């Protein structure tokens with residue numbers, strides 16, 4: 001089942017003097033149940049606009065979308081969608097425990113169940129120790145985690161997370177990554193907006209890259225990286241000067257770091273030739289690997305070239 005479907009979706013914001021600004025241009029997208037889907041793009045790409053349209057906070061200029069295989073209004077009534085906005089803001093004077101109980105009751109959970117729910121969610125997001133601490137005294141990472149707990153109150157099947165890692169230090173980011181993995185184990189679908197490539201690369205199976213309202217790329221991380229330029233690196237320990245000279249002639253590039261010599265080969269056959277030549281002269285192969293570049297390099301190339 002496609003849990004999130006977007007068809008020809010466009011959004012024009014009307015600015016000063018009635019001037020239109022196209023924030024989203026004819027977007028088509030489908031997310032399957034159980035995926036961690038990364039919605040990637042630089043600031044201003046249209047990610048938040050897309051989420052707001054899905055949640056009926058704003059309305060599209062044209063096109064249509066469905067959640068849970070239903071019309072948006074119908075899907076949203078089912079309370080099976082969790083949402084965490086970018087930089088969530090919470091009542092500072094409530095403790096984590098009070099805040100979650102309050103929210104649970106807002107969604108119609110009876111008082112006794114609300115307490116149980118809050119207890120369970122505090123444990124899930126690792127804030128049990130801070131349950132009686134005011135949110136104003138929480139670190140940024142803790143605020144994000146209480147935000148995730150709030151998004152989980154209705155036990156949603158789909159989570160829309162808008163930049164959940166923004167402003168977090170590496171440890172805070174790792175904690176959120178672990179939590180997202182844990183939620184995937186519970187069979188939740190996660191639609192995750194970010195401009196931080198490393199997090200997307202580590203977490204997501206499929207990604208969409210958006211730039212200035214246009215879908216630039218859609219596919220698995222592997223497909224996207226394989227579609228970019230690749231080369232091989234062949235490394236040796238302790239080469240004799242003769243072998244070094246000979247391989248340098250054959251290779252597309254050469255570099256030395258900490259006693260290890262790295263040669264660049266354009267393809268697999270080229271790499272094998274370098275290895276055979278070196279081994280015939282008694283050299284010891286250290287490593288041969290395929291370098292596909294990172295998602296970051298891909299992103300800079302794709303998005304940078306469209307400026």
Ligand SMILES: Nc1ncnc2c1ncn2[C@@H]1O[C@H](COP(=O)(O)OP(=O)(O)O)[C@@H](O)[C@H]1O
Nearest residue numbers: 013014023041042043044045046047048049050
């Ligand atoms: N309420 C609004 N009114 C006018 N323009 C807006 C509004 N919200 C966003 N925009 C513009 O729409 C574009 C997309 O914004 P947004 O969806 O917030 O991008 P992202 O979340 O990818 O950073 C940007 O150019 C932004 O300035």
Ligand SMILES: [Mg+2]
Nearest residue numbers: 047048086162
């Ligand atoms: Mg945004």
